[in-house]
Amino acid sequence: MKENVFGSLIMQDGDAAISGVSVRALADQYGTPLYIYDENTLTSTMDAYMDEFRSDEFETRVVYATKAFNCKAMLKLCDAHGLYCDAVSLGEIYTAKRAGIDLSKIYFHGNNKTAFELNRAFEYGVGTIIVDSKEEAEKLVSVAKDHPETSMRTLIRVNPLIEAHTHKHIQTAAPDSKFGIPIMMKERLLETIAILQSADNIHFAGLHCHIGSQLFELEPYIKAVEELADLALDLESSLSSSIEEIDLGGGFGVWYTDADTPNPIALTCKTILDACNTVFKEKGITPKIVTIEPGRSIVAEAGYLLYTVTMIKQSLKDKFYFVDGGMSDLIRPALYQAEYTADLIGDSANEEKELVTIGGKCCESGDIVIRDIMLPPAKEGDLLLIYSAGAYGYAMASNYNKQPLPGVVFVKDGQTRLVIRPQTLDEMIERECD
Ligand SMILES: Cc1ncc(COP(=O)(O)O)c(C=O)c1O
Numbered sequence: 220m221k222e223n224v225f226g227s228l229i230m231q232d233g234d235a236a237i238s239g240v241s242v243r244a245l246a247d248q249y250g251t252p253l254y255i256y257d258e259n260t261l262t263s264t265m266d267a268y269m270d271e272f273r274s275d276e277f278e279t280r281v282v283y284a285t286k287a288f289n290c291k292a293m294l295k296l297c298d299a300h301g302l303y304c305d306a307v308s309l310g311e312i313y314t315a316k317r318a319g320i321d322l323s324k325i326y327f328h329g330n331n332k333t334a335f336e337l338n339r340a341f342e343y344g345v346g347t348i349i350v351d352s353k354e355e356a357e358k359l360v361s362v363a364k365d366h367p368e369t370s371m372r373t374l375i376r377v378n379p380l381i382e383a384h385t386h387k388h389i390q391t392a393a394p395d396s397k398f399g400i401p402i403m404m405k406e407r408l409l410e411t412i413a414i415l416q417s418a419d420n421i422h423f424a425g426l427h428c429h430i431g432s433q434l435f436e437l438e439p440y441i442k443a444v445e446e447l448a449d450l451a452l453d454l455e456s457s458l459s460s461s462i463e464e465i466d467l468g469g470g471f472g473v474w475y476t477d478a479d480t481p482n483p484i485a486l487t488c489k490t491i492l493d494a495c496n497t498v499f500k501e502k503g504i505t506p507k508i509v510t511i512e513p514g515r516s517i518v519a520e521a522g523y524l525l526y527t528v529t530m531i532k533q534s535l536k537d538k539f540y541f542v543d544g545g546m547s548d549l550i551r552p553a554l555y556q557a558e559y560t561a562d563l564i565g566d567s568a569n570e571e572k573e574l575v576t577i578g579g580k581c582c583e584s585g586d587i588v589i590r591d592i593m594l595p596p597a598k599e600g601d602l603l604l605i606y607s608a609g610a611y612g613y614a615m616a617s618n619y620n621k622q623p624l625p626g627v628v629f630v631k632d633g634q635t636r637l638v639i640r641p642q643t644l645d646e647m648i649e650r651e652c653d
Contacts, residue, residue, distance in 0.1 A: 227257050228523075233566040235604060239633035242525055242564060246602055249626045250641055251527045252544035254613045256288075258296070258631035260521035264484070265300040268513060271488035276496060277509050282326050284469050284514025285311055287610040288522070291318035292629060292638035298324070305512055306345075309336045316343055326466075326512070328376075330398050334362055341366035349374045349427050349466075351399060353407055356414040363418045370420045374427040374466055375411055377402050379446040381439050383431035383470070399428065402450055409457055416460075423460065425506065426451060429468025432515060435480050437490045443467055444494040452502045466510035467491060473519040475607045476558050481516070515610035522609015524549055524625075526588075528563070528601045529580070537576045537590075540597050545579015546586040547622035549608065550615045553585040559608065563594045565601030577603065581620045613639070623647050 227238040234243045238257045245253060268281045282303040285294065289311055297304050298320040305326040306312045315325055323346040327336075330351045337359055340348060350356050350373050363371060376399035400407055415423045426447050430439050444467065451462035472481045482490075488511075495509050526542035533539075540563075551557035561577065572593040579586035588605070597603075616624050626641030 227259060230562065230564075230568065233564065233568070235562070235564050235602075237523060238630045240630040240635050242523075242602060242604060245628060245630075245635065246525055246527065248635075249628060249637065251525050251602070252542075252548045252625040253525045253641070254548075254608065254625055254627040254639075255523045255525055256518070256609055256627065256629050256638075257521050257523075258629045261293075261296060261518065261629075262300055264517050264521065265297065265302055267484040268488070268511075268517070269301050271485045272492065272511060274492050274495070274509065276499070277505075277507055279492075280466075280508060280510040282466075282510055282512040283517055284512045285315075286614060287514035288518040288612070288614050289314055290613075290627065290639055292636070293518070294318040294320050303346075303510075305514075309339055312336075312340065312343060312345060322346065326374075326510075332358075334358055337362040338365065341369045341371060344369070345371075347372040347374060347424070349376050350411065350415065351376045353400070353411045353414065356411045360414055360418045360421065363420050367420060370422060372422050372424050373415055374425050374464060375400065375408065375415075375423070376427045376429075377408070377447065377450065379428045379430065379443050381430045381442050381446065383434050383439050384436060402446060405450075405453065408450075408454065412454070412458065425462045425464030425466065425508070427466035427468065427510075429512065430470060432470045433472045433479075434470045435472040435482065437482060437487060440467060440487075440491050441494040444491065444498050448498045448502045448504055451504050451506065455504065462504065462506055464508040464510060465495070465506045466512065469512040469514050469516070471513055471516040473516050473607060473610065475519070476560050478558070484516070519607050519610035522607070522612065524605040524608035524612060526603045526605070528565075528597045528599060528603055530599065531597055532578075538573065539578040540575050540594070540603065541578045541580060542588065542603055543580060544622065544625065545581045545588060546583060547579075547581055547619040548616045548625045549579075549588060549605070549612050550617070551611055552588055553583065554615075559589050559605050561589055561592060561594070561603050561605045563597050563601055563603055565595070565597060567595040567597070567601075570595045581622070618642075618647055621647060 229236045272279045283297045303324040307329040322344045325345045327348045378399035378401045415421045529543045530541040546553045577588040623642040627639035
């Protein structure tokens, strides 16, 4: 367990408390698997980004990448703490609408937006669309004709081709990436801007990039500032307008295991802002807005996943502790070998630890939650608390093997609020026709 991250977690005899709430009581009330978020950690992380990502030279925006964990309660918290939110689908936009947040503060991303989604974006008053390709610009212009009274702000997503050291599946600026327009395709970029500017109600505002996720190095962000500033200067020489906004995406790494070395938020923000100050002056460009889009780093460490140990099995090689969930509620280990750390919550906490593997209950050999972890001896009914489970966990949960979706609770200073009800068996099949 990482002390400074899990400051509000207290291990007690046979129980644990997160922000003053007993996890055993949560398991009794809401069942397991259950996602638990420490609301104080969520909001203090949001506030840290808002406080540290500030400049006297330009407006700064912190856009929470909601794909990491999207639900009405989370979006409302972001809104209340001054963050913008992104969305990558109509579902995410609709959730924001239902949460009652100001949709002009939504950044709509995605490499494959449908005409239907673009139409809804106009109707709902989405603030900014990040255009991924020339083809999307054409589609957007055609959709914009049906909304002559509504003006739409746009950025263009550029692939800056910056190597980021992370898992292949979460690299987004590789030469074979499906995202954005490669930075060296200047003609294509100019054509895309010209298409956007051909519509009276589309405003081309600037450039966006996102270089990858779970990054611990800050140099790629400095490189991204340099690349986008170079491009802005180059484009401005061919355009009558200037580049108003530079959006550098998210991807800031978090702690999952002791192999991970995240940067403090203050350092990340300062590095990016210093790079902007220096590089913009050097190039003589004056963007009005600089934006970052943290997702994982806002929610990961605030979130826990609580399981019950339901079976213990010695196989040929491994001793398995099986839990009452698995890849249906936490697919990252199976999807891209993500690693997690956990503690057993039972009455054997002080006994000698042994090497075990946490297995899920789905019918896939790959459904291993944690391979090889030292834990005290478990018995059926003990609880297992997975740390740093708040990002891309619930968000990627599915009904695979007809496992109902887990519930989500926020805890804060001894109080609990249910933000997503655990799905019932009937809810799971109610859309099925006879
Ligand atoms: C465009 C964009 N912005 C921001 C993010 C957030 O990344 P992270 O959750 O690693 O901060 C992503 C993640 O895929 C993204 O695609």
